[in-house]
Amino acid sequence: MDKRVQGRRFGYLTAGRDRGVVRMLDHQQVSGYSVGIIYIEDVWYPMLPGNAVNAWTYDFPVRMKAIPNLDIDRLFRADPAIADDIIAVGRHMIEKEGIRALCSACGFFGNFHRQVAAALDIPVALSSLVQVPWVRSLLKPGQKIGVLTADASSLNRSLLRSCFIEDPELLVIRDLRHAPEFSAILEYRGQFDNGKVQDEVVGAALDLLREDCDIGAIVLECSDMPPYAAAVQEATQLPVFDFITLIKWLHSATTQKPYRGWI
Numbered sequence: 373m374d375k376r377v378q379g380r381r382f383g384y385l386t387a388g389r390d391r392g393v394v395r396m397l398d399h400q401q402v403s404g405y406s407v408g409i410i411y412i413e414d415v416w417y418p419m420l421p422g423n424a425v426n427a428w429t430y431d432f433p434v435r436m437k438a439i440p441n442l443d444i445d446r447l448f449r450a451d452p453a454i455a456d457d458i459i460a461v462g463r464h465m466i467e468k469e470g471i472r473a474l475c476s477a478c479g480f481f482g483n484f485h486r487q488v489a490a491a492l493d494i495p496v497a498l499s500s501l502v503q504v505p506w507v508r509s510l511l512k513p514g515q516k517i518g519v520l521t522a523d524a525s526s527l528n529r530s531l532l533r534s535c536f537i538e539d540p541e542l543l544v545i546r547d548l549r550h551a552p553e554f555s556a557i558l559e560y561r562g563q564f565d566n567g568k569v570q571d572e573v574v575g576a577a578l579d580l581l582r583e584d585c586d587i588g589a590i591v592l593e594c595s596d597m598p599p600y601a602a603a604v605q606e607a608t609q610l611p612v613f614d615f616i617t618l619i620k621w622l623h624s625a626t627t628q629k630p631y632r633g634w635i
Contacts, residue, residue: 407473
């Protein structure tokens with residue numbers, strides 16, 4: 373499929389620019405979505421505002437779709453069959469729902485980032501970790517990046533390479549797999565004490581700084597951590613990047629609006 377469909381509108385519709393023939397893809401069913409977000413079908417825990425799959429997180433519409441028969445264990449193990457499922461869902465979202473970029477709601481989708489990006493004709497960012505090379509370019513030479521993840525044991529070199537991270541020694545990684553409340557997310561417990569989860573995430577961020585004082589920024593791998601990004605930033609006094617900074621960036625790049633005003 374050619375992403376530059378002849379005659380299809382890819383721009384901001386305003387008075388004076390709303391005339392003429394408008395064309396869409398054959399049998400496209402809905403429109404107006406800049407970013408599509410794929411997520412794990414089999415989970416059970418609260419999705420709070422700030423979570424990548426809570427619609428109230430955004431001030432623009434996003435299209436969300438589950439990867440069928442996917443659970444946390446399969447994703448963390450990087451089952452190779454998942455790639456084909458992502459590509460199939462991605463193509464459906466492009467051709468039938470008109471998305472302009474594809475993201476995900478778990479950093480461990482990053483195992484398939486390069487494969488999926490090669491297969492689809494839109495920008496693809498399957499892990500918040502794809503921001504790491506850009507974040508590194510913002511920092512002083514030699515400064516490190518702190519990474520908070522759900523499960524450090526699954527954050528292996530193969531996943532990092534798939535996200536274009538060629539120098540993992542510059543990452544300081546800490547996980548919350550065994551934190552008493554945060555672990556509810558991975559253990560399908562259906563509930564957690566939100567205040568305690570925030571304390572655990574902030575505490576892990578401060579542990580990063582105690583481990584290495586030369587950290588210049590923090591990246592939250594997990595899509596369940598953005599609700600606590602502001603608290604992490606306040607506690608560490610560092611820039612914090614997460615799935616929401618990534619999705620907003622993709623949205624901005626795919627929905628440029630004409631400027632208005634006096635000169």
